[in-house]
Amino acid sequence: MSNAPRLLIKNGTLIDGSGRDPIMNTLIAVEGNRITHVGPADAAMRPQTPDDTVINATGKFILPGLIDAHCHISLHQGAVPGVRYTSSAEFCALWAARSIGRVLRAGVTSIAVPGGKWFTDVTVREAVDGGLLEGPRMVVGGRALTNYGGIFDPDPYPAYQGTPDDAAGVLCNTRDAFITETRKQCKRGVDLIKIADSTWGDVQTVADDEIAAVVDEAHRHNVKVVIHSRGSTSTRAAAKAGVDLIYHADLASEEDLDIVAKAGMPIAPVLTSPWIGVEHGAAARGFGDRVRDRLRAQLDTSFQMIRNARDRGIPVLSGSDTGNASAFSHGRWHGKEAELFVKEIGMMPMEAIVANTSGNAAIVNLAGEVGMITPGQLADIVIWDNDPLADITVLQRPNEISAIIKDGKIIDRDAAGFPLLSEEPGRARFAI
């Protein structure tokens, strides 16, 4: 038996991320970066020593760290006063280093990053893994693979000229170009490839055989493929090609969903993104009524599609699209999707919590390792002051967190450079 100091969390209500009913917990023990014990102390446990760190969680709620399946880090910097080139590789790296601390301090201990600028997100992941930066566990993509008319192809100019080097999308207009870009990104060390179909899903911009070619190439490199697919035919093609995750899928028909269910991949509807556009679009993004109406319609279609997907047993993942634009502040919206799942889809709060914890573990390549508080799992734990089963919006209030533990370490939330998130909830920081 090791004598290394432990982290002991005593008392508190445990919501362990498995979907099991909450229980009054007497003791969670963490040794190194793993959870080693959950439940009453037993004879096999060595007694508490003065070297152990003890957290008294009486009256509090102990959950696994949240997992956000759709969180951009380097995608958008906006206009920052005094910075001439916010989109340079150098500034993107600084921006990303600052942003990931805010994500972690919102109780989010793992994220999937579906697309960004340069190879900034790969570098930031390496810096976090190497202990240079404090941040969530990250699985990251590079630039999104898009062809003319895709959501990452700037519209209208310079669409026919090619994407600039600092764009978050890279033009691939032939099957060979899709394969070449996939190989290039795999060589640099991405964890996933992001394919980008059309913005609204009204047309399918990426051909069936292009999607299939990317899946074949990426999977041979043990890299996942995710797709922005709102349309009916693109969702069907993505399912048949065997992508690992479909984002949005709001225009998928019941027949399309039958194909998705048979193929076995999850859908992440990303309701938070259009919700922010509807609620905050005018102020933060300068959206006109026409765009807002379209987003409202997208939301309504998404709600019904997700109910249809659940009827078929399709796993529903939770992602916020944080970092997509200035209104999507890092640290602010990660818990919003859970609220929309409950209030608009009709999930029980426990199901929404599972979607934001163990349900998202596979997409961050950590199934069985994170997302639950059980012996053997990595110690990513958040202790909340209030009960998210009674009020799911608790998960949107980092100022109601009393402790964040990632990889067995308590995060110092007052550390220099990372002001507490409660100082800037939801403010649209920059106009775009």
Ligand SMILES: [Zn+2]
């Ligand atoms: Zn996105």
